[in-house]
Amino acid sequence: MQQPIRFSADEGPTALGLCTLFHTQVLLGVTPALTTAPTLLGQRLRPGLSTPLIAASLVILPVFVQAPWVRVSPLSCAVFTFVLMAVGLYWGGSRGQVLIGFSGSWLAGSLFWGWLRLQPLWHLPVEAFLLPLAIAGLSGPWRRAGQFYLGALIGTACTDAAIALCGLMPLWPQVLQATPSEAPLLLSQAAQEVLKPFHLSIVLSMAATLVGFSRWLWLRGEGGQVISASLLSTLAVDGVFLMLALLAPHLSGLV
Numbered sequence: 156m157q158q159p160i161r162f163s164a165d166e167g168p169t170a171l172g173l174c175t176l177f178h179t180q181v182l183l184g185v186t187p188a189l190t191t192a193p194t195l196l197g198q199r200l201r202p203g204l205s206t207p208l209i210a211a212s213l214v215i216l217p218v219f220v221q222a223p224w225v226r227v228s229p230l231s232c233a234v235f236t237f238v239l240m241a242v243g244l245y246w247g248g249s250r251g252q253v254l255i256g257f258s259g260s261w262l263a264g265s266l267f268w269g270w271l272r273l274q275p276l277w278h279l280p281v282e283a284f285l286l287p288l289a290i291a292g293l294s295g296p297w298r299r300a301g302q303f304y305l306g307a308l309i310g311t312a313c314t315d316a317a318i319a320l321c322g323l324m325p326l327w328p329q330v331l332q333a334t335p336s337e338a339p340l341l342l343s344q345a346a347q348e349v350l351k352p353f354h355l356s357i358v359l360s361m362a363a364t365l366v367g368f369s370r371w372l373w374l375r376g377e378g379g380q381v382i383s384a385s386l387l388s389t390l391a392v393d394g395v396f397l398m399l400a401l402l403a404p405h406l407s408g409l410v
Contacts, residue, residue, distance in 0.1 A: 157343035206249045206377055207384040210303050213257040214310070215386035217264055229269025236262040249299045253381060256303030259285040275315075275327040282311050304376045306385025311363075313386075314393055317361055321354040339404035365390050 225232045236258050243254030259280070268283040285304060294302035318324060323345050330341045349358060369386045373381035399406050 160232055163263060164171070180296040181271065192406040200225060204250070204301065206253055209250050210306070211384040211388040213253065213303070214307060214385050215220050215392060216257075217261065218392055221261065221264055225265055225268045228267060233262060233265035236265065243300075252297055252299035253303045255297065256300035257303050257307075257321070259289065259300070260307045261398045272331055273328040275318075275324050279315050283308055298378060299381060302381045306382035307389070309382070310386050310389025313361055313365060314389065317358055317393075320357050321349055323348060342400040346404070348378055349397060350401075362390060362394075 172341055195234060205260035215302060221232060240255060243251045243258060245251070246254060263264075263282045263284060267278055271277045286308065289301040289304040292298060293305075318327070326341055326345050330338055330345070333341055365386050369383040372383040372386075
């Protein structure tokens with residue numbers, strides 16, 4: 156007697172999908188619907204971007220897109236928030252929710268860097284103005300949006316705290332008001348201040364704490380991974396900015 160065809164899990168999703176199609180169409184005589192094949196094969200063979208990866212990318216995006224845009228046209232940059240929200244709603248799922256959370260961070264960044272950038276003490280309050288909404292969303296269907304917003308906000312708070320503890324807050328408005336030739340000198344001065352033993356110990360301690368916290372969050376599931384990706388991306392951007400301020404201060408304005 157002919158032995159039945161068997162596929163093991165080790166042979167991958169393609170074999171399992173073909174087995175299901177064969178069983179449905181040949182053995183049962185049922186032609187699968189057009190929407191069945193993508194479910195069985197296409198979706199398995201074309202995995203989408205993971206939600207944490209999207210979260211990490213969205214933390215980096217404002218550095219290269221929002222920062223130059225908001226200097227030229229802060230109003231249009233702020234209005235773009237509604238485009239992000241519409242795309243997030245259309246996209247749906249966890250990844251769409253992350254984009255919704257990102258739209259809140261985008262709006263806050265547009266408001267601060269567009270109109271209040273010379274007031275560093277207003278940075279964190281403006282970035283956190285949607286915090287009540289984000290916290291409320293954690294227990295509902297928009298929890299990924301709230302988790303992304305919280306992760307981005309915690310990263311921002313840690314960066315601002317490090318700047319304050321290193322005594323760099325007075326340099327903030329000076330750098331933003333400086334001429335293109337003066338700004339690199341001020342940024343280099345700020346980076347040298349960070350390298351002082353006491354200040355460097357503060358920065359390294361905070362970085363180590365964030366890495367440990369992010370590792371713990373990563374093991375808590377997708378929600379924790381979204382927050383973890385946001386924190387680690389913020390830490391990476393801060394590290395790149397510090398290195399540029401030390402080695403090539405004329406380029407640090409790009410970050």
